[in-house]
Amino acid sequence: MHRLVRGARTLLPIALLVPVFADAQAPAASHSRTDTAFEREFGDKFLAAYWELNPDYAISVGFYRVADRLLVPDDASRAAELAFVDRWQTRLRRIKPEMLNDSNRADWVLLDNEFEGTRWALTQQRSWAWNPANYNVAEPFAVLMNTEYAPLEQRLRTILRRLENVPAYYAAAKGSIARPTREHTQLAAEQNRGALAVFGEEMQKLAAGSALPERERALFEQRRLAALAAIEDFVSWLEQLDQQLDREGARPFRLGRELYERKFAYNIQSGNTAEALYKRALQEMERLHTRMDLLADQLWPKYFPNLAPPAERLEKIDQLIGRMSEQHVAREELLDEVRRQIPELEKWVTDKQLVTLDSEKPLEVRVTPEYKRGVAIASIDAPGPYDPKANTYYNVTPLDGFSPERAESFLREYNRWMLPILNIHEAVPGHYVQLVHANKSPSRIKTIFGNGAMIEGWASYAERMMLESGYGDHTAEMWLIYSKWSLRSVCNTILDYSVHVLDMSEMDGKKLLTRFAFQSTEEASAKWRRVQLTSVQLTSYFSGYSAIYDFREQLKRELGEQFDLRRFHEQFLSYGNAPVILIRQLMKPGEKATAP
Numbered sequence: 001m002h003r004l005v006r007g008a009r010t011l012l013p014i015a016l017l018v019p020v021f022a023d024a025q026a027p028a029a030s031h032s033r034t035d036t037a038f039e040r041e042f043g044d045k046f047l048a049a050y051w052e053l054n055p056d057y058a059i060s061v062g063f064y065r066v067a068d069r070l071l072v073p074d075d076a077s078r079a080a081e082l083a084f085v086d087r088w089q090t091r092l093r094r095i096k097p098e099m100l101n102d103s104n105r106a107d108w109v110l111l112d113n114e115f116e117g118t119r120w121a122l123t124q125q126r127s128w129a130w131n132p133a134n135y136n137v138a139e140p141f142a143v144l145m146n147t148e149y150a151p152l153e154q155r156l157r158t159i160l161r162r163l164e165n166v167p168a169y170y171a172a173a174k175g176s177i178a179r180p181t182r183e184h185t186q187l188a189a190e191q192n193r194g195a196l197a198v199f200g201e202e203m204q205k206l207a208a209g210s211a212l213p214e215r216e217r218a219l220f221e222q223r224r225l226a227a228l229a230a231i232e233d234f235v236s237w238l239e240q241l242d243q244q245l246d247r248e249g250a251r252p253f254r255l256g257r258e259l260y261e262r263k264f265a266y267n268i269q270s271g272n273t274a275e276a277l278y279k280r281a282l283q284e285m286e287r288l289h290t291r292m293d294l295l296a297d298q299l300w301p302k303y304f305p306n307l308a309p310p311a312e313r314l315e316k317i318d319q320l321i322g323r324m325s326e327q328h329v330a331r332e333e334l335l336d337e338v339r340r341q342i343p344e345l346e347k348w349v350t351d352k353q354l355v356t357l358d359s360e361k362p363l364e365v366r367v368t369p370e371y372k373r374g375v376a377i378a379s380i381d382a383p384g385p386y387d388p389k390a391n392t393y394y395n396v397t398p399l400d401g402f403s404p405e406r407a408e409s410f411l412r413e414y415n416r417w418m419l420p421i422l423n424i425h426e427a428v429p430g431h432y433v434q435l436v437h438a439n440k441s442p443s444r445i446k447t448i449f450g451n452g453a454m455i456e457g458w459a460s461y462a463e464r465m466m467l468e469s470g471y472g473d474h475t476a477e478m479w480l481i482y483s484k485w486s487l488r489s490v491c492n493t494i495l496d497y498s499v500h501v502l503d504m505s506e507m508d509g510k511k512l513l514t515r516f517a518f519q520s521t522e523e524a525s526a527k528w529r530r531v532q533l534t535s536v537q538l539t540s541y542f543s544g545y546s547a548i549y550d551f552r553e554q555l556k557r558e559l560g561e562q563f564d565l566r567r568f569h570e571q572f573l574s575y576g577n578a579p580v581i582l583i584r585q586l587m588k589p590g591e592k593a594t595a596p
Contacts, residue, residue: 034099041091042111047444053084059140061384061448064149068161073135074172078122089115102589106575106582107445114449117266125259130180130251132188132238133533135173137166137227138195138371145198145206147383147390153211156220159203163223167230174237181253182245183532187374189238192231194370199228255500255535263536268453269579270543274497274536277543281493284542285516288483288490289313295480296320314515321484321518324477325412329419331399334411338396339365341420345428345466352469355429355569361392361436363427368395375530377410378426382435385447392435394427409522417472417481424466430459434573441576450577452537457544457580458573460489464549465569484518489541491517492527496538499531547580548572 051058055069071077089112097108121127128134144159207220255263264274293313300309300316303323309316329337342365346357368379377397383390399407414422424430434455438447463482472478495512498504504512506528513524531538556563575583 030101032099032101034095035101035104038095038100038104038108041095042107042445046088047448049084049088053081056140059143062149062387062390063384064144064158064387067140067144068158070137070140070162070165070169072165072168072172073128073176075176077172078128082119082122085115085118102586103443106578106586107443109582110445110449110578113266113269120262120266125263128176129178131184132173132177132180132241133184133191135170135176135188135234136191136195136371137169137231138192138198138369141203142198142369142371145203147387149387149390152206156207156210156212157216160216160220160223163220163227166223166227170230170234173234177241179251180241180245181532182242182250183253183529185238185242185245185250187533189235189242190374191371192235192238194373195231196228197370199224199231253532254503257501260497260500260535264539267451267536268540268543269451269581270453270547271581272543274501274539277493277539278497280546281490281497281542284490285487285494288487289317289516292317292480292483295476295483298476299480317480318515318518321480322412324417324481325415325520327416328411328414329416331407331411334399334414335365335367335396337419338394338423341423342394342427345420345423348466348469348471349429349433353566354465354469355433355437355566355573357428357433358436361389363392363394363432365394365396368397373397375533377526378422380426380431380435382432383439385439385441385444388436388439392432394432406522409520413520413523415481417478418485420472421463421482421485424463424471425459429466430462431455433462434458437570437573438576441574443576446576446578451544451579453540453544453547454577454580454583455544456540457546457548460541460545461548461552464545465565487517488519489545492538493542495527495531496535500535544580547584551580551584 047063051063051066052069053071055066055071058064059067092108092111092115095108097105100108141159141162144155144162149155150158203224204221207217207224210217212220261274264277268274268277270277293316296309296313296317299320303320310319342363349355350357372379372395379395381393381395383392399410402410426432438450441447463485466472467474467478467482472482491512495504495509498512499509509528509531510521510524513519513527514521519527552568555568571587572583575586578586
């Protein structure tokens, strides 16, 4: 619900759902009549109705039956979505969750969260009004063009029907936007300029060279050109809007304490507050600095044999990392080096028996499409549970257009030791591997309505797990750069909370990243841009990682020699994208999980 205008799903605070698990009088039967009724009501029947309102999201998870629909994001569509939420939540709450088995009870909770979160996003957060970057039609069209789920002519006819609504879509977008932020207005213009490429020469040639009848090819070209004109008009309108906002004032990009805490509770689902996570992050930053200080003392004579180290520890660590960062891949070899490392990581994971990989699920490293640029330098586009054999794309943003100085700053950040950690996080055994396992979950609800903190948390946990297994040969260099990387997720949390709640300035934000997290100027500038464009999402890494790592260490203490790392990983990943706090309770029924 609300996939067209909301970047991240919002869910009910986890504190409201824990008692459902912890305080039930007795364990539910393994499969009761209530379970049967729940599965009948909230299986394919519910999802079919859900996809009718969310065709773009349906395409992203491989459900193509509604792919020919492009909904117009106007007041009527938002009213229909609210009515859908009210209707289905009423039906859900007729079912007593305490009568369901553990797996179905978790699905009940996730659905209730989704309904509550969607209502909040539409009526309270209202980013559909102030974030123009919510409006971009490119991604579903690109998926339909590049995914061979059906013969070309069938896919082209689906695209043809979607194309018809593109002008109305952008007209509705302009009617929905009211006093937006300048930052999101500029991002929307940038990404929609990138969207033009999706409707350009490749789409034209695809249709012109197809077996479609001439009449359909002519109609296709007519609608393609109309879509291009609508996007160009929207970009021009955004550029004029940005000038107007510059003169008259815009909405601040900062979310503010009340909205931030609410969004954090809905999105992160840790059982804790944003403020509590912020305070833990401050403590973790100090712990990492202490560890890095010891590693720097060990490495200093190797890199500076004839120079005494500075007395101030942050300066010492920074100088050492600066010297080490001189070792990096050449600018023109970045993409090739990423591609080279993926098989190496896969072999390591298999040889060390860390988690089972699926050789039939392809991973393709590609240049980030233009319509997806402007927020992160690397990302994963993974298929959903309805089309799990489709390609997973590892997007890497190229350095085209970077000045030599900017490119060097970027490459120093992703140096000899850092680039493999990035690839672990995004690909193996991070996002790519986790999402392959999620698609195998018997519960589509857990996969479709999953939790971003679990997904980012797993990728962050995977980094440490790989180094613990010996990847990088346990060198002081590898652990020092990994500690710097860990500071990134920690300082993501500190930065995000400080900016959106405590009004941290750009100067202080960049100082946090460069002085206390040892990031390059290029990386700090990119992160400052990102924190203006997103909120709460940057906290998902540290929150999710902390919860997973704490849970693993607890089980290791309890099970001793009986603890099996691969078994833990595969059982953990078997629950789709469920929040960590729910996975804990599914793996340890009856335990009231504590906040990380």
